[in-house]
Structure formats: structure tokens, C-alpha cells
Amino acid sequence: MFTGSSYSEDRQKNEALVLKQLQALIEDEDDQIANLANASALLNQYLENINWVGFYLVKGETLVLGPFQGLPACVRISIGKGVCGTAVELDETKLVTDVSAFPGHIACDPASKSEIVVPIHADGKVIGCLDIDAPELQRFTTEDQVFLEQFVRVLEASLKA
Template identity: 50%
Template sequence: MSFTSIPLTGSKPEQYAQLAAQARALLAGEPDRVANAANLAALVYHALPDLNWVGFYFHDGRELVVGPFQGLPACVRIPLDKGVCGAAARTRQTQRVEDVEAFPGHIACDAASRSELVVPLVKDDALIGVFDLDSPRVGRFDADDQRGLEAIAQVFVEALR
């Protein structure tokens, strides 16, 4: 299968709608979470500006374990009581952090990361993991980014069987 990413146009909500449609097309008919996470991380990393890491951490029943990603090598394991990813997994609420240096217990896997958005992945009330995006720019993520990336994370969850 060949996939062509189409440049995003319009307002930020319109761009996220286009990106979600591309994600649905990319994941259509494929239930494997590793394959889908790999493709989705690449799609988002290359489609959105000012990102230095996009990827997935999967819950193994005790902690988060790094999955497919784009960016520099990452922390392999994250306890649920540590960092932005742990907070998203523990609370099952998206964490949008303007400046990671001001976040208590932040885990600096990449010293260049300055802001972060982490969306919990939940299916049938079970924690699957988190979708994590880092930026080298303080304040990179706003409410439109949060809504758009939550929708893209939902596309991933819905593809799981």
C-alpha cells in the first residue's frame, strides 16, 4: 500500500480534521497496535511543526514502556507516578504542559524538550498507554492542538481490536 501525506491547509482545527482523516486512511483495516503506532507517529511528526518527539508508551500492567516513536532515543520505562506521561496515564486525562521545567517530577528524556502534550489511550475502560508529543518551544501546544491530538489518539484507539 502506498500512502501520500497531503499538506495541511486552513485554520488549525481544519488542519487537525485533515490530519485525522489521513490517520483514519493510514490505519484503515489494520488492527496491529505496533504497526499503527509506528505509522501514526511518523505521520504526526512530519505533518506538524515544532516537534522534536512524537510517540507512544504502552502500559504493561505496571508501568509505561516505550513503543514506536519519531525523534531521539527515549526513556524506556516510565512509572505511573513520574513525569507528564505518568500523570496522563494515572489520571487518564490529557496533560498539556506549557513549560516542562515547571512540571514537578518531569522526566527529561530529551533536554531540548520544553513543552509537552500527552493523551491517555483508553479502550473499554482499560489503559492502553499514552500518545506523547514534545516540542523544543515553550507553549507550543494550545487548546486546538489538544482537541486535534485527542481526536487523532481516538483514531488509534478505535483501530485496536
Template identity: 50%
Template sequence: MAEDLNIAKGNKNEQYSSLIPQIAALLSGESDQIANMANVCAALKEQFNFLWVGFYMVKNNELVLGPFQGPVACTRIQRSKGVCGTSWDQSQTLIVPDVDSFPGHIACSSASKSEIVIPIIRNHKVIGVLDVDSAELNSFDDTDALYLSQILDLIQF
């Protein structure tokens, strides 16, 4: 596949429906996990213009920054700390409409206003999280959770 995305217009469903086959084609035949995570971040950021899109992977019982697109980020996050650490600890997707109202939110960027974090679960264990931040309040909903989970399933973890 060419390295250019066809940026779709329309509602979230239409945008994700256009993006997912492109990501699948981009990842097809590539087994390197880091390369695939990097391209997923770039594709999501380019399509939706999110403030920050990235991965944190569990290493030595903490989340360690992986491939991302956006401003510099927190390098390590402890279990149950912030939105990412809480998603990891609870093994569930968290949608935060206003990060300032989330107890213990870790402000890696003061520009972040809302966030969604989806745990990457393999063999009944969280091995990392996909973290997406927006500069707008209330940017994420169940539609994002559904499609972002589908995108995670495309990556060979």
C-alpha cells in the first residue's frame, strides 16, 4: 500500500469505516510490532487530528511509553495512576469527557481536555494501552471505543 491515506470526511462511523481497511492494508505482511504501532498512531492522528495518539506497554510492572504522535509525553506511568494506569488496572476502556474531572489525572499536556484509553488484552492479561487525547472536551464515545478496539485487533501483539 502507498504510504498516503485517503482522509475521509463525514461522521465518525464513516471516517473509521474508511480508515480501518487502509490500516489493515498498511499492516498487512508487516510483523514488526513497533512499526505497526507507529503507523496506527500516524494514521489515527492524520485522520482525526487528535492532540495525541500513542501506546504505553507494560514493562517491569509499569506502563512505558511506546510509539506515539503528538507532543512529548510522560515516559512511565504506574499501575492505577491516571487514566492509562487505571485502564490497565481495571482491564477496561475508559472514556473521560473532561480530564480535569478525573481523579488523579496525569497532565502530560495541559492542552489535553478529553481522553480515551483502551487496554490491549492478550491471554487474559493487559500488555499495554492505546491512549488518545483531544484538545476538545467530550470528544470520545462508544463509537471510538468500538472502532479503536477493532484497530487494535489488526496489530499482532
């Protein structure tokens, strides 16, 4: 498990193991919701110091809540709004060290202090995002971003638009 501390050989091994576990969970399953549910459970088990991990899926011009681990969440987010909507609109990962400083942040859980959102693709287009919140400032690092982007790339192999 990692907490945003310095990158180490042990961390690399742990991350590689999580990616292998994800691959094993999704390789024989074609149901998108099942794969997203297991992916959120896997990250919830692996990541420390987080209070929410899950997915939002594109439905028209809106992101709709998908499988997650944590407290009840916002059900719909307009594309272009908040961290999730911005990440999807721009098709880029958003690593936010202090959500109170992010213009238009949507506070689904007031305990969340930092956040990372990674867009998810299928058939060449953005179909949703991975969203992870933490109850501490500056929880997520660039190393976390690299790992979570790799995690999403593995997951994308099982998804359809």
C-alpha cells in the first residue's frame, strides 16, 4: 500500500501486483459494471488515506455515478463542471492537491481535501473517469498519477463505448 510517500522499489512491486490483480479480475468478464465494481474495490483495498474511489460514466452531456466505494456521492455531474467534468472535457488527468482551490469544485463530501481524476476511454472516445478523493491535502503525487493512469489503461481493455 502507498500513502503518497517517496517512490520505492517496494512500491513498484506492489503496483505491478495490483495491475496483475486487475488483469485477472477482468480478463474473463465482459460486463462493464462488474469490472468497474471490482476495480473500485481493488483500489479501495490497496490505497491508503482515501475516502472515496469510483467511476463516473458519460451519458450524453452528463457524468452519471457508476460503481464506487465510499459514502453516497453526487449522482450527476455536467461535463465541464467540477474536477471530474473538467477532466472528461479536457481528456486529461487532474491531480488536485487542494480541492478548495479548484474553480467550481463540487463538494459531494465535505471531508474530501484532495482529488485525482483519470479519464477512461473506449473505442477512441472518453466514456467516463476514475475519481479518487482523500481527506487530506496533497494526498496524491505524480507517482500516484502514473500508477492510476496505468491502472485505467489495463481497465480500458475490458470496456466498450
